[in-house]
Each structure stands twice: as structure tokens, then as C-alpha cells.
Amino acid sequence: MDIPVLKDISFSINKGEFVSVVGKSGCGKSTLLYILSTMDTDFTGDLLIDGESTHGKKEKQLAHIRNEKIGFVFQFHYLLHEFSVLENVMLPGLKLGRYSNEEVEHRAMERLKTLGIDTLARKKANQISGGEKQRVAIARALINDPQIIMGDEPTGNLDKRNSEIVFDVFKQMAEEYKQTLLIVTHDTLFAHNTQRIIEMEDGKIIHQ
Amino acid sequence: MKYSLIIKIAVALLLARWKQTTVAAVGVTFSITMFIALLGFMNGLNDLLDGLILNRTPHIRLFTEVNIRQEQPIHHQEEFKSGHNFIHSIKPTNSRQAIYNSKPILSTLAEDERVLGVAPKINAQVFFTLGTIDITGVINGIDPTAEATLFHFNDYVIEGKAEALQTVSNSIILGKELARKALAEVGDIVQVITPQGERFSLKVVGLFQSGIQEYDKTQSYASIKTTQKILGKDSNYLTDIQIKLIDINLAPAMAIEYAQRFGTLAEDIQTGNSQFETGSFVRSLISYAVGVTLLIVAGFGIYNILNMMIYEKMDSIAILKATGFAGTDVNRIFIFIALSIGITGGLLGLLLGFLVSLGIDQIPFRTASLPTVKTYPVNYSLFFYAIGFTFSLITTYLAGLLPANKASGIDPVIIIRGK
Numbered sequence: 001m002d003i004p005v006l007k008d009i010s011f012s013i014n015k016g017e018f019v020s021v022v023g024k025s026g027c028g029k030s031t032l033l034y035i036l037s038t039m040d041t042d043f044t045g046d047l048l049i050d051g052e053s054t055h056g057k058k059e060k061q062l063a064h065i066r067n068e069k070i071g072f073v074f075q076f077h078y079l080l081h082e083f084s085v086l087e088n089v090m091l092p093g094l095k096l097g098r099y100s101n102e103e104v105e106h107r108a109m110e111r112l113k114t115l116g117i118d119t120l121a122r123k124k125a126n127q128i129s130g131g132e133k134q135r136v137a138i139a140r141a142l143i144n145d146p147q148i149i150m151g152d153e154p155t156g157n158l159d160k161r162n163s164e165i166v167f168d169v170f171k172q173m174a175e176e177y178k179q180t181l182l183i184v185t186h187d188t189l190f191a192h193n194t195q196r197i198i199e200m201e202d203g204k205i206i207h208q
Numbered sequence: 209m210k211y212s213l214i215i216k217i218a219v220a221l222l223l224a225r226w227k228q229t230t231v232a233a234v235g236v237t238f239s240i241t242m243f244i245a246l247l248g249f250m251n252g253l254n255d256l257l258d259g260l261i262l263n264r265t266p267h268i269r270l271f272t273e274v275n276i277r278q279e280q281p282i283h284h285q286e287e288f289k290s291g292h293n294f295i296h297s298i299k300p301t302n303s304r305q306a307i308y309n310s311k312p313i314l315s316t317l318a319e320d321e322r323v324l325g326v327a328p329k330i331n332a333q334v335f336f337t338l339g340t341i342d343i344t345g346v347i348n349g350i351d352p353t354a355e356a357t358l359f360h361f362n363d364y365v366i367e368g369k370a371e372a373l374q375t376v377s378n379s380i381i382l383g384k385e386l387a388r389k390a391l392a393e394v395g396d397i398v399q400v401i402t403p404q405g406e407r408f409s410l411k412v413v414g415l416f417q418s419g420i421q422e423y424d425k426t427q428s429y430a431s432i433k434t435t436q437k438i439l440g441k442d443s444n445y446l447t448d449i450q451i452k453l454i455d456i457n458l459a460p461a462m463a464i465e466y467a468q469r470f471g472t473l474a475e476d477i478q479t480g481n482s483q484f485e486t487g488s489f490v491r492s493l494i495s496y497a498v499g500v501t502l503l504i505v506a507g508f509g510i511y512n513i514l515n516m517m518i519y520e521k522m523d524s525i526a527i528l529k530a531t532g533f534a535g536t537d538v539n540r541i542f543i544f545i546a547l548s549i550g551i552t553g554g555l556l557g558l559l560l561g562f563l564v565s566l567g568i569d570q571i572p573f574r575t576a577s578l579p580t581v582k583t584y585p586v587n588y589s590l591f592f593y594a595i596g597f598t599f600s601l602i603t604t605y606l607a608g609l610l611p612a613n614k615a616s617g618i619d620p621v622i623i624i625r626g627k
């Protein structure tokens with residue numbers, strides 16, 4: 001038997017908006033994010049990214065959309081320990097293949113600099129702290145200049161100080177670079193500092 | 209899609225687990241080494257045994273035999289035509305052992321495109337005179353050049369030179385055992401008597417050892433011209449025409465064809481020597497079976513290491529997919545890992561197999577019946593190396609296919625939710 005997790009979800013996010021999603025545990029926030037990210041295709045209805053429908057697209061095409069238009073930050077950093085910090089940031093850029101290897105490397109360094117961790121570039125991904133790892137994950141999400149950055153409790157595993165650093169990074173992205181952000185969070189303080197809050201309950205949006 | 213990126217990721221994963229990958233590659237190396245060494249050795253043996261008989265046997269032999277005429281005078285008598293006549297003790301009269309029209313047959317064969325070469329031969333029964341006793345023997349009148357190129361005659365001449373048959377007049381090469389009985393050495397003169405009673409002196413210019421002792425006891429070789437002279441026959445006199453074909457498999461059919469066309473008897477190589485082919489086939493089959501079995505075991509090794517890698521690298525696969533790598537990219541990464549294990553292991557195996565073959569080739573192996581063989585025989589045919597390498601590629605690819613498909617099918621949402 002199929003039990004729908006989400007019901008009657010309809011909303012849109014404008015370019016340059018910094019939006020947070022809040023709600024009780026189990027209300028469907030992550031599910032919503034995975035659907036928006038094109039990774040979860042098990043839903044009815046349609047999802048438009050950059051005005052384009054994702055309905056009926058092949059796995060490969062969806063992968064390309066994620067690569068080009070969506071940046072991810074999860075609760076866990078998911079860095080590849082076989083690679084250096086710099087290489088981890090470069091990977092999605094190399095996959096996109098829009099820029100040469102040297103340019104991708106240059107862009108990766110720029111982003112690491114913006115996040116204040118350019119000194120770690122040559123370190124192995126497992127030789128840096130948790131807070132630093134999460135910032136590397138953000139740099140990786142930014143490498144292809146995505147249309148939107150999605151985060152599923154990106155500060156969930158961090159202490160207060162590191163959470164603030166990450167929040168400041170997001171805020172800077174939104175204000176200076178007009179980066180669109182959609183961040184799921186349990187942190188009310190975090191949410192209240194964003195431009196718009198989407199509140200969910202039992203698979204529905206009750207306030208936006 | 210850029211392959212350099214896929215290769216980069218694959219190499220990183222390989223290096224992260226280099227011990228296990230090395231073990232997997234060593235498995236492939238071991239099986240390919242065994243495969244090459246075994247096939248090389250077995251086929252060396254095959255060649256050796258083939259050489260013993262098959263290389264020296266013409267693919268088709270044209271000859272005539274003393275035959276009794278089917279038509280007898282009684283058949284022409286009107287009064288006996290109606291009944292059945294029993295005739296006993298018929299004797300052949302004036303029959304020839306020579307092939308009729310040998311010259312035209314030779315020129316026809318020379319033009320036949322299926323024929324690799326032709327060597328005419330005269331079979332002459334003689335007696336070798338040793339003091340007061342005569343022993344029976346055979347002089348094979350041959351063309352030394354044709355005999356050497358087609359039937360490796362020179363390999364069996366253990367003393368003297370085969371070419372001397374042509375350069376020295378009235379010369380002969382004796383079988384080793386025959387020479388021992390006649391107390392003859394190279395340079396000596398031996399006496400022969402033909403069945404017609406003609407006496408002849410021949411100079412020994414060489415000795416040969418065929419590997420079959422019975423043969424060496426009675427056989428000897430002289431040039432065609434010398435043999436014709438001994439027998440007192442003209443230059444058309446030939447008793448056998450030995451034919452070597454380009455494709456040995458055509459021999460049975462062509463033997464029938466030639467028998468009809470030339471009016472001689474024709475014998476093909478397969479009729480008399482089928483057991484050799486069976487032996488060769490079984491030896492090859494065993495080598496292939498062992499090689500393939502080893503490779504399958506090695507394949508399981510690769511399958512294991514890949515499965516382990518995928519299990520360990522779930523997170524990495526998930527994030528690769530989340531950040532835009534398609535299932536096919538992930539698939540290629542793991543196929544690349546499998547193939548690089550197969551290629552490295554396979555190439556090393558070819559090299560080691562070659563070295564082991566060289567080693568086998570050094571082991572002394574002497575047998576009186578095979579004068580040219582000093583060490584164990586090994587066949588270095590590139591074909592086995594090609595087959596071995598192809599097998600290693602196929603097995604590693606198949607071993608990598610299932611895990612790679614599993615990896616490409618990983619749903620990142622499930623992994624990420626699980627954290």
C-alpha cells in the first residue's frame with residue numbers, strides 16, 4: 001500500500017532568495033528536498049527547474065541537471081577521502097566539462113578562498129575538521145555556479161561556532177552573489193535569519 | 209563524457225585498496241601464466257609427436273601396386289561366358305611398379321594451386337652386401353631439396369650432408385642402424401645388389417636417424433638419378449609421388465580426385481594416422497580447460513574485490529550521483545577498475561608465462577628416437593598469447609559487470625537518508 005508522504009505541495013522559489021524549510025521531525029522536509037533535487041523521481045506532479053519541466057527525463061539527463069544547476073550540502077559532508085580538498089571541490093566541475101582542468105582548479109581555489117579555507121586545498125579530505133569539511137562541501141556545491149543550493153540540515157552536525165560560520169557563508173552567498181538557497185533546518189535562530197520561511201506539517205506546507 | 213575523469217576516479221579507488229587489487233591481479237597473472245606455459249608445453253609435445261610421423265608423411269601419396277588383371281583369357285571365350293569361372297593361382301605378368309606418365313603428372317601438380325609442394329620418389333628393394341652375406345634394404349631415391357623443404361629431411365641427417373647426394377655421384381645416406389650393421393662410416397663404400405643381380409658400389413655421404421629404429425635398420429637414401437641408374441631405368445621412372453598440400457584437410461577428397469585423374473593409387477594422410485590428431489586434440493583441450501578454470505577462479509577474485517569496494521564506497525558513489533554523475537559513469541568507473549586489473553594481471557601473466565616456457569625449454573629431454581630434440585619442446589605461438597590475453601579481458605569484464613551494474617544502480621537517496 002502506498003502512503004503519500006507529501007500532499008498538495010506547490011510553491012516556487014525566486015532567484016536570489018534565501019529560503020529555509022522548517023517543521024517537525026518526519027513531516028517530509030527531506031523527502032521534499034530530494035524530490036526538488038531530481039534524485040527522487042517517485043512522485044506525481046511536476047517539478048520545474050529554471051522554468052523547465054523535469055517530467056519524463058532520463059536518469060542521465062537528470063544527473064546533468066543536478067550537475068549543472070543544483071548544488072547540495074547535506075548533514076554529512078560526503079567528501080571522497082581518496083582525494084584532496086581541492087580535488088573534491090573540482091570533481092563536479094570536471095564532470096560538467098564546461099571549463100578546462102586549469103580553469104576548474106582556479107575556480108575551486110576562488111571558492112575555497114571565499115570560504116576562508118584555501119590553505120587546506122592540498123590536504124587530504126580526511127585530514128581536516130568537521131566544520132572545515134562542511135565548508136569544503138559548500139565549496140563543492142558552488143563550483144558550477146548552480147541556480148540553487150539545497151541544504152538538508154547542513155549545520156545539524158556542527159557545534160554553535162561552526163554553525164554560525166556556515167550560516168554566515170550562506171548569508172554572504174545570498175547577499176553578495178545573489179545565490180538562491182533552500183535550506184532545511186531545525187535551528188529556529190537560523191531560520192529566522194533567512195528571508196523567507198516555509199513551514200511544513202504532516203507532508204503539507206502550512207505557511208510560506 | 210570525459211574518460212580522463214572516470215579513469216582518475218577509478219585509479220583513486222584502486223589505489224585506496226591496492227593490496228586487495230594486487231591480490232586480484234595476481235590471481236589473473238597466475239592463471240594466465242599457467243595457461244601460456246601449459247599450452248606452450250602441450251603444443252610443443254603435439255608438434256614433436258606430429259613431427260615424428262606427420263611431418264615426414266606426404267599428405268597424399270601417388271603410387272602403383274602390382275595388380276592382378278581383372279580381365280583373364282577365359283572371359284573372352286564364348287562358351288564360358290554364361291557361367292561363373294573360378295581361376296586359381298593367377299600370376300601378374302610384365303607389370304610395372306612405376307607410375308605411368310610421371311612427367312605430365314608432375315607438371316599438372318605443379319600448377320595445382322592447392323598443392324604446397326611435390327617430391328618424387330623411387331622405392332628400390334636392394335641387398336646390401338656385407339662380406340659373404342646380403343641383408344635386404346631399401347634405397348629411397350629422392351630429390352634432397354624437395355625432401356628437405358617438405359619433409360624436414362635434413363633434421364634427421366645426423367652425420368654428413370643431405371646435399372652431398374646431389375653433388376657426389378653414386379652416393380648414399382644410410383640409416384644409422386643399417387650403417388652399424390654394415391660397419392660403414394661416412395666416406396666408406398658399400399656394395400648393393402639389385403633384385404636383377406646388378407652389382408653397384410655407392411659412397412656413404414651421410415647417416416640418418418629417423419627416430420623409428422626399425423626404419424633405420426633397412427632404409428637408405430640416394431638421389432633419384434643414382435637410383436634410376438642402379439635399377440637400370442630411364443629418367444621417367446618414379447614409383448611414388450609425394451604431395452604436400454596447403455590445407456591438410458583437403459587430402460582425403462583430393463586423393464580420390466587424383467586417383468581418378470591420374471589412374472594411380474592415392475593414399476591420404478588421414479586414413480593412416482588419425483590417432484595422432486585425436487591425441488593432439490585431447491592435449492589442447494586439457495590445456496584450454498585448465499586455463500579457463502583458473503581464469504574463472506581469478507574472475508571470482510575480481511568479483512569479490514569489486515563488491516567489497518562498492519560496499520565500502522557507497523557514500524562516494526552516492527555523492528558522485530548526487531553531484532551529477534550518471535549511472536553509466538559509475539558503471540564505467542567499476543568496469544575500468546575490473547579491466548585494469550585484468551589487463552595488468554593478464555600482461556604480467558603473458559610475460560611470466562613466456563619466462564616459464566623458456567624455463568621448460570631449458571630442461572634436458574633426450575631420447576634416442578628424436579635426435580634433434582635436446583630439451584622439452586615448447587611452442588611459442590603468438591596465438592596462445594592472444595587467446596590468453598583475450599580470455600583474461602573477457603573474464604575480468606564479466607566479473608566486473610555485475611558489481612558495476614550494482615554500483616550504477618545505487619539510489620543516492622537511500623544512502624543519504626541512511627546517514
Ligand SMILES: Nc1ncnc2c1ncn2[C@@H]1O[C@H](COP(=O)(O)OP(=O)(O)OP(=O)(O)O)[C@@H](O)[C@H]1O
Nearest residue numbers: 005023024025026027028029030031032184186625
Ligand atoms: N524510505 C522510506 N519509505 C517509507 N517511508 C519513508 C521513507 N523515508 C521516509 N519515510 C517517511 O516519510 C516521512 C517523511 O520523512 P522525511 O525524512 O522527509 O522527514 P523529515 O521532515 O526530513 O524529518 P527529519 O526532520 O527527522 O529529518 C516520515 O514519516 C518517514 O517515516
Ligand SMILES: [Mg+2]
Nearest residue numbers: 029030031152
Ligand atoms: Mg530530514
